[in-house]
Amino acid sequence: MLQLRDSNGPATVIRRADYSAPAFWIDSVHLSFDLDPAKTRVLNKMTLRRNPDVPVQPLRLDGETLNLARVLVNGQGASFKLESGKLVLENLPLEGAFALEIFTTCEPLKNTSLSGLYVSNDSFFTQCEAEGFRRITYFLDRPDVMASYTVTLRADKQKYPVLLSNGNLVASGALEGTGNEGRHFATWVDPHKKPCYLFALVAGQLVCREQRIASRAGKAHLLQVYVRPGDMDKTEHAMNSLIHSVIWDEARFGLPLDLERFMIVATSDFNMGAMENKGLNIFNTKYVLANQSTATDADFSNIESVVGHEYFHNWTGNRITCRDWFQLSLKEGLTVFRDQEFSMDLCLEASARAVKRIEDVRVLRTAQFPEDAGPMAHPVRPDSYIEINNFYTVTIYEKGAEVVRMMQTLVGSLNDPTGRAGFAKGMTLYFARHDGSAVTCDDFAQAIADANPDSALSRLLPRFKRWYSQAGTPRLHAKGSYDAAAQTYTLHLNQTCAATPGQEAKEPFVIPVSLGLVSRSGADLPLQLRDGSASTSASHLLVVTQAEESITFINVAEEPVPSILRGFSAPVLLDFDYSDAQLMTLLAFDPDPFNRWEAGQRLALRCATALIAGEAILTGARPLNDDYVEAMRAVLRHPALDAAFKELVLTLPSETYIAEQLDVVDPQRIHAVREAMRAQLASALATDWQWAFEAHADNGAYRPDSLSAGRRALAGLALTQLCLAAQSSGDPSTGSGQAGVWPGKAYQRFKDADNMTDRLHALSALVNSGHELAKPALAQFHSLFKNEELVLDKWFALQAGSCDRGGQVLPAVRQLLKHPDFNLRNPNRARSVIFSYCSANPGAFHRLDAAGYVFWSERVLELDSINPQVAARLARALDRWSKLAEPYRSSARQAIERVADKANLSNDVREVVSRALAD
Numbered sequence: 001m002l003q004l005r006d007s008n009g010p011a012t013v014i015r016r017a018d019y020s021a022p023a024f025w026i027d028s029v030h031l032s033f034d035l036d037p038a039k040t041r042v043l044n045k046m047t048l049r050r051n052p053d054v055p056v057q058p059l060r061l062d063g064e065t066l067n068l069a070r071v072l073v074n075g076q077g078a079s080f081k082l083e084s085g086k087l088v089l090e091n092l093p094l095e096g097a098f099a100l101e102i103f104t105t106c107e108p109l110k111n112t113s114l115s116g117l118y119v120s121n122d123s124f125f126t127q128c129e130a131e132g133f134r135r136i137t138y139f140l141d142r143p144d145v146m147a148s149y150t151v152t153l154r155a156d157k158q159k160y161p162v163l164l165s166n167g168n169l170v171a172s173g174a175l176e177g178t179g180n181e182g183r184h185f186a187t188w189v190d191p192h193k194k195p196c197y198l199f200a201l202v203a204g205q206l207v208c209r210e211q212r213i214a215s216r217a218g219k220a221h222l223l224q225v226y227v228r229p230g231d232m233d234k235t236e237h238a239m240n241s242l243i244h245s246v247i248w249d250e251a252r253f254g255l256p257l258d259l260e261r262f263m264i265v266a267t268s269d270f271n272m273g274a275m276e277n278k279g280l281n282i283f284n285t286k287y288v289l290a291n292q293s294t295a296t297d298a299d300f301s302n303i304e305s306v307v308g309h310e311y312f313h314n315w316t317g318n319r320i321t322c323r324d325w326f327q328l329s330l331k332e333g334l335t336v337f338r339d340q341e342f343s344m345d346l347c348l349e350a351s352a353r354a355v356k357r358i359e360d361v362r363v364l365r366t367a368q369f370p371e372d373a374g375p376m377a378h379p380v381r382p383d384s385y386i387e388i389n390n391f392y393t394v395t396i397y398e399k400g401a402e403v404v405r406m407m408q409t410l411v412g413s414l415n416d417p418t419g420r421a422g423f424a425k426g427m428t429l430y431f432a433r434h435d436g437s438a439v440t441c442d443d444f445a446q447a448i449a450d451a452n453p454d455s456a457l458s459r460l461l462p463r464f465k466r467w468y469s470q471a472g473t474p475r476l477h478a479k480g481s482y483d484a485a486a487q488t489y490t491l492h493l494n495q496t497c498a499a500t501p502g503q504e505a506k507e508p509f510v511i512p513v514s515l516g517l518v519s520r521s522g523a524d525l526p527l528q529l530r531d532g533s534a535s536t537s538a539s540h541l542l543v544v545t546q547a548e549e550s551i552t553f554i555n556v557a558e559e560p561v562p563s564i565l566r567g568f569s570a571p572v573l574l575d576f577d578y579s580d581a582q583l584m585t586l587l588a589f590d591p592d593p594f595n596r597w598e599a600g601q602r603l604a605l606r607c608a609t610a611l612i613a614g615e616a617i618l619t620g621a622r623p624l625n626d627d628y629v630e631a632m633r634a635v636l637r638h639p640a641l642d643a644a645f646k647e648l649v650l651t652l653p654s655e656t657y658i659a660e661q662l663d664v665v666d667p668q669r670i671h672a673v674r675e676a677m678r679a680q681l682a683s684a685l686a687t688d689w690q691w692a693f694e695a696h697a698d699n700g701a702y703r704p705d706s707l708s709a710g711r712r713a714l715a716g717l718a719l720t721q722l723c724l725a726a727q728s729s730g731d732p733s734t735g736s737g738q739a740g741v742w743p744g745k746a747y748q749r750f751k752d753a754d755n756m757t758d759r760l761h762a763l764s765a766l767v768n769s770g771h772e773l774a775k776p777a778l779a780q781f782h783s784l785f786k787n788e789e790l791v792l793d794k795w796f797a798l799q800a801g802s803c804d805r806g807g808q809v810l811p812a813v814r815q816l817l818k819h820p821d822f823n824l825r826n827p828n829r830a831r832s833v834i835f836s837y838c839s840a841n842p843g844a845f846h847r848l849d850a851a852g853y854v855f856w857s858e859r860v861l862e863l864d865s866i867n868p869q870v871a872a873r874l875a876r877a878l879d880r881w882s883k884l885a886e887p888y889r890s891s892a893r894q895a896i897e898r899v900a901d902k903a904n905l906s907n908d909v910r911e912v913v914s915r916a917l918a919d
Helices: 236-253 297-312 325-346 350-372 394-410 420-434 441-450 456-464 580-589 593-613 626-637 643-650 655-660 667-684 686-696 706-728 741-752 756-769 774-785 789-800 809-817 827-838 851-864 868-878 888-900 907-918
Strands: 024-034 040-050 059-062 067-073 081-083 086-089 098-106 116-120 123-127 146-156 162-165 168-174 183-189 201-204 207-214 220-227 261-267 280-284 475-483 488-496 511-518 540-544 548-554 561-564 573-576
Touching: 067 086, 123 261, 123 280, 146 162, 146 201, 162 183, 207 236, 220 236, 236 261, 236 297, 236 325, 236 420, 261 297, 280 297, 297 325, 297 706, 297 756, 325 350, 325 394, 325 441, 350 394, 350 593, 350 643, 350 655, 350 706, 394 420, 394 456, 394 511, 420 441, 441 456, 475 561, 488 511, 488 540, 488 561, 511 580, 540 548, 561 573, 561 580, 580 593, 580 626, 593 626, 593 643, 593 655, 593 667, 626 643, 626 667, 626 686, 643 706, 655 667, 667 686, 667 706, 686 706, 706 741, 706 756, 741 756, 741 774, 756 774, 756 789, 774 789, 789 809, 789 827, 809 827, 809 851, 827 851, 827 868, 851 868, 851 888, 851 907, 868 888, 868 907, 888 907
Parallel strands: 024 146, 220 261, 261 280, 475 573
Antiparallel strands: 024 040, 040 098, 059 086, 067 098, 081 086, 116 123, 123 201, 146 183, 162 201, 168 183, 207 220, 475 488, 488 548, 511 540, 511 561
């Protein structure tokens, strides 16, 4: 059993099996705030009643960092005690409702954790998920307690002219009476009951973009986006994304906007991306502000996705919420699936949909698969936690989304092969059963299955739910055999799943495997099964339920190349001993874009791992064979392939992904091998890169649509490769050193660019090729955008994440921490420097002298005293330390122990480092 190293005694472990309903229900909440940065007064008037299904017991209300001034029960003074951070009241009425009044104060200006009520840029904001409401007032801070809220805000009108909360504005105006000169109020009533984690409050100097829309039923709604003065020109895309989200959810799932108004507010100090507070979404500015001068194509895409995600929570998360935090994926995994579908449905071209799917899978495999294989591995529905903030993970979100996607696949039928219609039926039943309730992952899965009684999901539901209860990434081993005489092809499959913390043995998963057979000439072969049935499309869905299974296709005229796991139909690791020739066939011809991309990744990975395992000196090495290089040339020059797809295929597997394929990791060897591969592709395809840049560099007036963004992405990759070739080749056609023409062209493109995507591509090409022009370009970039916080984040991140030549990145990072524009208390800025170095730059972070690990330990401890949530995220950078080769392994362990030995470490960080050391 894991024992947390804590000098202050053992931390409390919360277990799903211990769930019990609350002893009291809260029916209504009236909150009054007198807002002051140094001392905000909060009057909380609640109506409560006992839960008759729970034995009589005291009322225990959660509270943190609060100054308690008064407690009244039914208007009378009441005895109470403070016990382990809880306000405990006994001898409360046994029957009927009663009134409880609690008066407290808090200090928002000192709240650097950004949880609860805090101040950012002289404005007030809240963040209550998961357990921040207890920093505002004493409360039953749990998601299954749902109440109606009335909120009155009072503040200085000149300093805080905008006063916002959830729901509808029912009254506002000037405050009267002595002492209220220059003060005003606003009262908001939320028409929907909600758990306290969805409460929100905003007050400050803000401006607003408004748009009135009408639903399909003709109901009018007001949409508002609030930002700081000076940022209004960057809100159009966020507003358009919100409008598209409203339209899509009603069209796809029949879920209309249920509020008179829907508000988004942006703040630069925010731990997360955004928060779905009912009707008053609070966003990190990163996911709201964008125009072509300050935001990249990726920024535009991310804003669309995150705005959609938070809006979709209005139903999947708010109208139906979690019974407890173990059910977090009930809302997050489901809503990630919905925002992925939203983004794909907005793509007009099939190729753009495929690119989006590949991008989503790449995130899953480079972030979630390592989590599944590490000390922080946990099921999609965890069994226990110490600090809930540590479980807002890629497993809950991205893997949770894949579980929902498999549900959609498994309710498919002959008339509905994608499962979209069946899944929509399931969603309708889910809301009919549970609207306004706090429920579990089981409730959701049961509704989808019950709405589709003849589906594979319905038949296999108990076994399918192992995806919720079992941690780890299943490994699907496949082997094919062709009988030329009988013209049959048999695919043998078996599945395994490695042990994870607390789960040694695993039962077989339900794995939907979409597969096809490709001929040597590239044609999809007909799929006829031995039982006489035939697939009506080029792909067949095999649902694997046992540890070992086989499937045989008949009338197969030639030995095929199996295309397995098309569209990444399940979040598994696929083992199939493809030959290079077979992978080349899939890369050239597979009609499934995902497996076409995957074939290229496997070929590159095969080259990388072979060289990493060897002892060859890498200086001047040519790790890629001629066939692979020619295959990449064919992809780059292919007249029919989408530019965005080409960019994905031609981008080598990341160092992190390569490392996850190895039993023992030498980060410097991996970095050197990948750099050698990049250099070889840069020089061998120099003429082709030049063609690609010239053919895709000019895109006319800027538009952030998928086709234009794809062209810019390919042009940016081509420019990066040309600059790299210029630094490593003596060929005058590509240039060499200072005389190279392409670094000069990159610098000119940097200066002339009319959009941030092209400008940043050019700057990145100079920085990551190590060219001397990078220095003046960086200086000019800072001069141009020194007043744009989000753009400066890119400037910091580019330097901290740059290719390490001679160990110069860490000293540069230490200097960046001293830069006047660096602010450790701002999570975006901290991430732009510290995370870009420690988490996203393994070649620079993992140093033989262990200086990177020392830097990591210093920053984790420094951040822990300010913002434990951010510190815990940084602590994850070394949770895979046990895979490292020596001397990295011992040095990393020492750094983790240095953090773990710190007295008064937060539960957030202590849980991470304790789990890491137990690995």
